[in-house]
Amino acid sequence: MASKPSIPKGTRDFAPIEMARRNYIFNTIKDVFALYGFQQIETPAMENLSTLMGKYGEEGDKLLFKILNSGDFLSGVEQTELEGRNSVKLTSKISEKGLRYDLTVPFARFVVMNRDKLSFPFKRFQIQPVWRADRPQKGRYREFYQCDVDVVGSNSLLNEVELMQIVDEVYRRLGINVCIKINNRKILTGIAEMIGEADKIVDITVAIDKLDKIGLDKVNEELAAKGISAEAIAKLQPVILLKGSNEEKLQTIKTVLASSEIGLKGVAEIEEILEFISLLGVKTEVELDLTLARGLNYYTGAIFEVKAKDVQIGSITGGGRYDNLTGVFGVDGLSGVGISFGADRIYDVLNQLELYPSDLMQATKVLFAVFGNEELKFAIECAKEMRAAGIPVEVYPEPVKMKKQMSYADAKNIPFVAIIGETEMAEKKVMLKNMESGNQTLCSVQEVIQMVK
RNA sequence: GUGGUUGUAGCUCAGUUGGUUAGAGCGUCGGAUUGUGGUCCCGAAGGUCACGGGUUCGAACCCCGCCUUCCACCCCA
Numbered sequence: 001m002a003s004k005p006s007i008p009k010g011t012r013d014f015a016p017i018e019m020a021r022r023n024y025i026f027n028t029i030k031d032v033f034a035l036y037g038f039q040q041i042e043t044p045a046m047e048n049l050s051t052l053m054g055k056y057g058e059e060g061d062k063l064l065f066k067i068l069n070s071g072d073f074l075s076g077v078e079q080t081e082l083e084g085r086n087s088v089k090l091t092s093k094i095s096e097k098g099l100r101y102d103l104t105v106p107f108a109r110f111v112v113m114n115r116d117k118l119s120f121p122f123k124r125f126q127i128q129p130v131w132r133a134d135r136p137q138k139g140r141y142r143e144f145y146q147c148d149v150d151v152v153g154s155n156s157l158l159n160e161v162e163l164m165q166i167v168d169e170v171y172r173r174l175g176i177n178v179c180i181k182i183n184n185r186k187i188l189t190g191i192a193e194m195i196g197e198a199d200k201i202v203d204i205t206v207a208i209d210k211l212d213k214i215g216l217d218k219v220n221e222e223l224a225a226k227g228i229s230a231e232a233i234a235k236l237q238p239v240i241l242l243k244g245s246n247e248e249k250l251q252t253i254k255t256v257l258a259s260s261e262i263g264l265k266g267v268a269e270i271e272e273i274l275e276f277i278s279l280l281g282v283k284t285e286v287e288l289d290l291t292l293a294r295g296l297n298y299y300t301g302a303i304f305e306v307k308a309k310d311v312q313i314g315s316i317t318g319g320g321r322y323d324n325l326t327g328v329f330g331v332d333g334l335s336g337v338g339i340s341f342g343a344d345r346i347y348d349v350l351n352q353l354e355l356y357p358s359d360l361m362q363a364t365k366v367l368f369a370v371f372g373n374e375e376l377k378f379a380i381e382c383a384k385e386m387r388a389a390g391i392p393v394e395v396y397p398e399p400v401k402m403k404k405q406m407s408y409a410d411a412k413n414i415p416f417v418a419i420i421g422e423t424e425m426a427e428k429k430v431m432l433k434n435m436e437s438g439n440q441t442l443c444s445v446q447e448v449i450q451m452v453k
Numbered sequence: 454g455u456g457g458u459u460g461u462a463g464c465u466c467a468g469u470u471g472g473u474u475a476g477a478g479c480g481u482c483g484g485a486u487u488g489u490g491g492u493c494c495c496g497a498a499g500g501u502c503a504c505g506g507g508u509u510c511g512a513a514c515c516c517c518g519c520c521u522u523c524c525a526c527c528c529c530a
Binding site (some may be wrong): 006009059060062063102130132134135136137138139140141144145146314315316317318340341342343344345369371401402403404405406407408409410411417419421423431433435438440 | 454520521523524527
């Protein structure tokens with residue numbers, strides 16, 4: 001007896017209903033991307049480990065899924081190395097490929113390898129699964145999809161503005177109320193300078209990013225634990241607790257950062273972006289949030305995060321500007337800005353709010369139900385004619401009991417059943433039943449096409 | 454990676470201090486109805502109680518291990 005089948009921890013199957021919903025999300029996003037001239041690319045599921053290692057920090061390296069070399073993967077390993085039991089060292093000998101951890105690093109690699117063919121600014125989007133050997137939780141998987149959209153090779157803030165228009169449009173189409181939070185890494189850097197802890201910028205941002213979640217006291221505790229001076233923490237308080245409209249916040253922060261060149265640059269960038277946003281009449285609420293840091297420390301300019309207003313869930317979209325995207329692969333001077341839509345979380349939000357269009361699962365329009373093999377032949381000819389007219393139809397493949405065939409149509413939410421028996425076939429017609437009303441009429445295939453179109 | 458939690462029919466779950474043959478609802482299949490689904494009625498099939506050890510006369514239940522689920526950290530989408 002075979003044992004019960006299973007799938008690896010943190011992975012999922014997607015049944016038809018889930019695929020219909022996921023495709024609805026992906027298609028909505030793709031349609032909007034296309035409106036702004038973004039082009040789709042794909043990269044391999046696996047990359048060379050040399051491409052991936054060291055790009056996500058020490059923690060990230062641990063979370064990479066590594067692929068065992070093919071064939072006799074131990075052939076190049078000495079006995080002493082095996083006995084040494086040094087996993088990290090051994091890994092590099094027996095594995096040279098890994099599953100991608102995100103879409104940004106493979107994209108940077110792609111840009112470097114194809115820079116002769118690309119014209120810049122290059123606007124690309126990419127929707128593919130990524131893998132992380134993290135411990136799964138609700139809404140956290142070992143295989144999940146990212147939807148990345150980036151512009152590389154342009155420093156213009158117009159790119160930031162376009163990305164926010166895209167966010168605005170995508171969520172308008174999906175019917176989700178959201179708030180876009182923005183910040184700027186340069187402002188954070190300026191703040192760190194002003195409180196005299198410039199070298200602790202990463203620790204500071206990681207700590208204040210948690211304000212929403214753990215509260216002010218815990219944030220201050222964490223700051224102290226990271227070695228930030230009490231004086232610096234005190235100076236930080238007014239910034240963390242900043243309230244009011246975006247204009248008021250900007251005024252306050254300008255005075256705080258008066259002597260920080262980089263800080264004021266960040267403020268100016270935010271001001272320019274907000275100006276465009278109001279000029280374009282973007283309807284989504286845009287809020288300047290100085291506690292927004294996004295742990296990733298490769299951001300260098302604008303930072304975005306999108307939160308659903310009606311559902312308690314983490315951010316559903318995030319991103320920012322990162323200078324020197326391709327520097328690690330030896331090509332300097334290419335700045336990028338991009339965002340990533342969290343498809344799995346958007347899926348959860350749409351589920352909770354029941355915002356899916358009602359006809360998502362209604363693909364087949366007509367089911368042909370027959371009483372015998374002769375009728376079956378007639379049915380497949382009718383089906384061919386209807387498909388040629390662009391109408392999705394199915395033929396029940398066996399002349400089983402009508403009850404069974406009707407149930408099938410019902411379960412699959414097919415709106416019409418074309419019943420064919422001896423009497424119908426004699427007239428070269430079908431008995432078309434409307435499954436919702438229960439009414440049925442005898443009609444020709446051409447008439448059926450007109451009725452269900 | 455740390456600490457906790459979960460697993461019983463296809464699904465959602467009951468199951469007494471350890472005691473005969475492990476139950477229900479939904480779903481599936483069949484019948485009522487030999488040309489008609491979604492409601493109602495009748496019936497049936499379906500289980501190595503996640504898996505592997507142990508304790509016991511006896512284990513779904515107690516102990517150990519292991520996998521899985523979910524939760525809080527860490528980190529992150």
